[in-house]
Amino acid sequence: MHEEERPLVGWSRVADAPEMLETIQRNRRTSIIWTWVFSLLFPVGFLIAGLFSDEMPLNEALMVGFGLGLFILAINLWRFANTKRRAWDGVVVKKMEKRHYKRHDDGSSHAYMEYIVLVETEQGKTKRIVERKRGRDMYDYLVVGDRVRYHPALETYEKYDKSKDEVIYCNVCRGRNPISKDRCDRCNNLLFK
Numbered sequence: 062m063h064e065e066e067r068p069l070v071g072w073s074r075v076a077d078a079p080e081m082l083e084t085i086q087r088n089r090r091t092s093i094i095w096t097w098v099f100s101l102l103f104p105v106g107f108l109i110a111g112l113f114s115d116e117m118p119l120n121e122a123l124m125v126g127f128g129l130g131l132f133i134l135a136i137n138l139w140r141f142a143n144t145k146r147r148a149w150d151g152v153v154v155k156k157m158e159k160r161h162y163k164r165h166d167d168g169s170s171h172a173y174m175e176y177i178v179l180v181e182t183e184q185g186k187t188k189r190i191v192e193r194k195r196g197r198d199m200y201d202y203l204v205v206g207d208r209v210r211y212h213p214a215l216e217t218y219e220k221y222d223k224s225k226d227e228v229i230y231c232n233v234c235r236g237r238n239p240i241s242k243d244r245c246d247r248c249n250n251l252l253f254k
Protein backbone atom coordinates (compact mmCIF):
# COMPACT_ATOMS: atom_id res chain seq x y z
CA MET A 62 0.00 0.00 0.00
CA HIS A 63 1.37 3.43 -0.90
CA GLU A 64 1.49 6.48 1.29
CA GLU A 65 -1.06 8.40 -0.80
CA GLU A 66 -3.59 5.60 -0.37
CA ARG A 67 -3.22 5.78 3.39
CA PRO A 68 -4.50 9.13 4.62
CA LEU A 69 -4.13 9.96 8.32
CA VAL A 70 -7.79 10.89 8.77
CA GLY A 71 -10.34 8.09 8.54
CA TRP A 72 -10.62 4.43 9.51
CA SER A 73 -7.80 2.35 8.12
CA ARG A 74 -8.49 -0.18 5.41
CA VAL A 75 -5.67 -2.32 6.76
CA ALA A 76 -8.14 -4.09 9.07
CA ASP A 77 -9.75 -5.77 6.04
CA ALA A 78 -6.56 -6.34 4.05
CA PRO A 79 -5.95 -10.04 3.19
CA GLU A 80 -2.55 -9.88 4.88
CA MET A 81 -4.10 -8.69 8.17
CA LEU A 82 -6.89 -11.29 8.05
CA GLU A 83 -4.19 -13.93 7.60
CA THR A 84 -2.26 -12.56 10.60
CA ILE A 85 -5.44 -12.67 12.70
CA GLN A 86 -6.08 -16.29 11.68
CA ARG A 87 -2.50 -17.27 12.45
CA ASN A 88 -2.59 -15.60 15.88
CA ARG A 89 -5.91 -17.29 16.63
CA ARG A 90 -4.50 -20.72 15.77
CA THR A 91 -1.45 -20.09 17.96
CA SER A 92 -3.54 -19.05 20.95
CA ILE A 93 -5.85 -22.06 20.52
CA ILE A 94 -2.81 -24.36 20.67
CA TRP A 95 -1.52 -22.60 23.81
CA THR A 96 -4.95 -22.78 25.39
CA TRP A 97 -4.98 -26.58 24.98
CA VAL A 98 -1.39 -26.92 26.15
CA PHE A 99 -2.08 -25.01 29.37
CA SER A 100 -5.49 -26.62 29.92
CA LEU A 101 -3.84 -30.07 29.77
CA LEU A 102 -0.64 -29.13 31.58
CA PHE A 103 -2.35 -28.66 34.94
CA PRO A 104 -4.27 -31.98 35.09
CA VAL A 105 -1.25 -33.91 33.82
CA GLY A 106 1.16 -32.09 36.14
CA PHE A 107 -1.00 -32.65 39.21
CA LEU A 108 -1.64 -36.28 38.20
CA ILE A 109 2.10 -36.87 38.18
CA ALA A 110 2.45 -35.02 41.49
CA GLY A 111 -0.37 -37.15 42.97
CA LEU A 112 1.18 -40.40 41.76
CA PHE A 113 4.75 -39.75 42.81
CA SER A 114 4.58 -37.35 45.73
CA ASP A 115 3.77 -38.52 49.23
CA GLU A 116 2.67 -35.07 50.26
CA MET A 117 -0.31 -34.85 47.93
CA PRO A 118 -3.06 -37.49 47.85
CA LEU A 119 -4.04 -38.54 44.31
CA ASN A 120 -7.71 -37.53 44.50
CA GLU A 121 -6.79 -34.08 45.82
CA ALA A 122 -4.16 -33.62 43.11
CA LEU A 123 -6.64 -34.59 40.39
CA MET A 124 -9.27 -32.21 41.72
CA VAL A 125 -6.89 -29.24 41.82
CA GLY A 126 -5.35 -30.13 38.43
CA PHE A 127 -8.65 -30.50 36.60
CA GLY A 128 -10.05 -27.44 38.36
CA LEU A 129 -7.18 -25.24 37.18
CA GLY A 130 -7.27 -26.76 33.68
CA LEU A 131 -10.99 -26.08 33.33
CA PHE A 132 -10.54 -22.57 34.69
CA ILE A 133 -7.94 -21.72 32.04
CA LEU A 134 -10.07 -23.31 29.32
CA ALA A 135 -13.13 -21.32 30.39
CA ILE A 136 -11.27 -17.99 30.47
CA ASN A 137 -9.84 -18.56 27.02
CA LEU A 138 -13.12 -19.75 25.47
CA TRP A 139 -14.72 -16.58 26.82
CA ARG A 140 -11.91 -14.54 25.26
CA PHE A 141 -12.30 -16.29 21.91
CA ALA A 142 -16.03 -15.60 21.97
CA ASN A 143 -15.27 -11.90 22.53
CA THR A 144 -12.76 -11.71 19.68
CA LYS A 145 -15.52 -12.78 17.26
CA ARG A 146 -17.73 -9.85 18.21
CA ARG A 147 -18.27 -6.94 15.87
CA ALA A 148 -16.01 -3.89 15.96
CA TRP A 149 -17.49 -0.85 17.67
CA ASP A 150 -16.95 2.87 17.18
CA GLY A 151 -17.15 5.51 19.86
CA VAL A 152 -15.97 8.85 21.19
CA VAL A 153 -13.69 9.42 24.19
CA VAL A 154 -15.84 11.23 26.75
CA LYS A 155 -13.67 11.24 29.86
CA LYS A 156 -10.24 10.37 31.23
CA MET A 157 -9.59 9.78 34.90
CA GLU A 158 -7.02 8.53 37.37
CA LYS A 159 -7.94 6.34 40.30
CA ARG A 160 -5.82 5.45 43.31
CA HIS A 161 -6.18 1.94 44.69
CA TYR A 162 -4.77 0.32 47.79
CA LYS A 163 -3.75 -3.29 47.86
CA ARG A 164 -3.47 -4.88 51.30
CA HIS A 165 -0.93 -7.59 51.94
CA ASP A 166 -1.27 -10.48 54.38
CA ASP A 167 1.29 -8.95 56.76
CA GLY A 168 -0.91 -5.88 57.24
CA SER A 169 1.09 -3.56 55.00
CA SER A 170 -0.42 -2.04 51.88
CA HIS A 171 0.73 -0.33 48.77
CA ALA A 172 -0.95 2.15 46.47
CA TYR A 173 -1.19 1.91 42.73
CA MET A 174 -2.82 4.04 40.07
CA GLU A 175 -5.35 3.04 37.44
CA TYR A 176 -5.69 5.13 34.30
CA ILE A 177 -9.15 4.95 32.78
CA VAL A 178 -10.46 6.17 29.43
CA LEU A 179 -14.24 6.21 29.05
CA VAL A 180 -15.57 5.76 25.52
CA GLU A 181 -19.21 6.18 24.58
CA THR A 182 -20.12 3.90 21.68
CA GLU A 183 -22.49 4.80 18.86
CA GLN A 184 -24.96 2.41 20.49
CA GLY A 185 -24.86 4.56 23.63
CA LYS A 186 -22.88 2.13 25.75
CA THR A 187 -19.93 3.20 27.89
CA LYS A 188 -16.71 1.20 27.48
CA ARG A 189 -13.71 1.51 29.79
CA ILE A 190 -10.07 1.20 28.82
CA VAL A 191 -8.25 0.50 32.07
CA GLU A 192 -4.47 0.66 32.25
CA ARG A 193 -1.74 0.73 34.88
CA LYS A 194 1.12 3.21 35.08
CA ARG A 195 3.49 1.06 33.07
CA GLY A 196 1.59 0.56 29.86
CA ARG A 197 -0.83 3.46 30.04
CA ASP A 198 -0.39 3.86 26.28
CA MET A 199 -4.02 4.47 25.35
CA TYR A 200 -4.44 6.89 28.27
CA ASP A 201 -1.64 9.07 26.89
CA TYR A 202 -2.57 8.51 23.25
CA LEU A 203 -6.28 9.36 23.38
CA VAL A 204 -7.81 12.71 24.26
CA VAL A 205 -11.41 13.63 25.05
CA GLY A 206 -13.31 14.05 21.78
CA ASP A 207 -11.26 11.49 19.83
CA ARG A 208 -13.20 9.01 17.72
CA VAL A 209 -11.97 5.47 18.32
CA ARG A 210 -12.69 2.04 16.89
CA TYR A 211 -12.19 -1.19 18.80
CA HIS A 212 -10.97 -4.18 16.79
CA PRO A 213 -12.09 -7.23 18.80
CA ALA A 214 -10.09 -9.75 16.75
CA LEU A 215 -6.90 -7.96 17.83
CA GLU A 216 -8.19 -6.51 21.11
CA THR A 217 -6.74 -3.09 20.22
CA TYR A 218 -7.94 0.42 19.40
CA GLU A 219 -7.62 2.68 16.39
CA LYS A 220 -7.89 6.46 16.36
CA TYR A 221 -9.95 8.02 13.54
CA ASP A 222 -7.88 11.20 13.19
CA LYS A 223 -4.16 10.44 13.29
CA SER A 224 -3.15 13.64 11.47
CA LYS A 225 -1.83 15.45 14.57
CA ASP A 226 0.06 12.46 15.97
CA GLU A 227 3.75 11.72 16.00
CA VAL A 228 3.30 8.09 16.98
CA ILE A 229 1.01 5.22 16.08
CA TYR A 230 0.49 2.00 18.03
CA CYS A 231 0.64 -1.34 16.25
CA ASN A 232 -2.76 -3.03 16.39
CA VAL A 233 -1.16 -6.48 16.39
CA CYS A 234 1.66 -6.29 18.97
CA ARG A 235 0.84 -2.87 20.58
CA GLY A 236 4.36 -1.61 19.83
CA ARG A 237 4.83 2.14 19.46
CA ASN A 238 5.98 3.39 16.04
CA PRO A 239 6.68 6.77 14.42
CA ILE A 240 3.62 7.90 12.45
CA SER A 241 5.73 7.98 9.27
CA LYS A 242 6.09 4.18 9.29
CA ASP A 243 3.85 1.89 7.26
CA ARG A 244 4.91 -1.29 9.04
CA CYS A 245 5.60 -2.04 12.69
CA ASP A 246 9.26 -1.93 13.75
CA ARG A 247 8.71 -4.80 16.15
CA CYS A 248 6.46 -7.32 14.33
CA ASN A 249 6.52 -6.01 10.74
CA ASN A 250 2.72 -6.06 10.41
CA LEU A 251 0.95 -3.25 8.60
CA LEU A 252 0.10 -0.27 10.79
CA PHE A 253 -3.53 0.85 10.83
CA LYS A 254 -3.37 4.00 8.73
Ligand SMILES: [Zn+2]
Nearest residue numbers: 231234245248
Ligand atom coordinates in the same frame (compact mmCIF):
# COMPACT_ATOMS: atom_id res chain seq x y z
ZN1 LIG B 1 3.70 -4.71 15.84
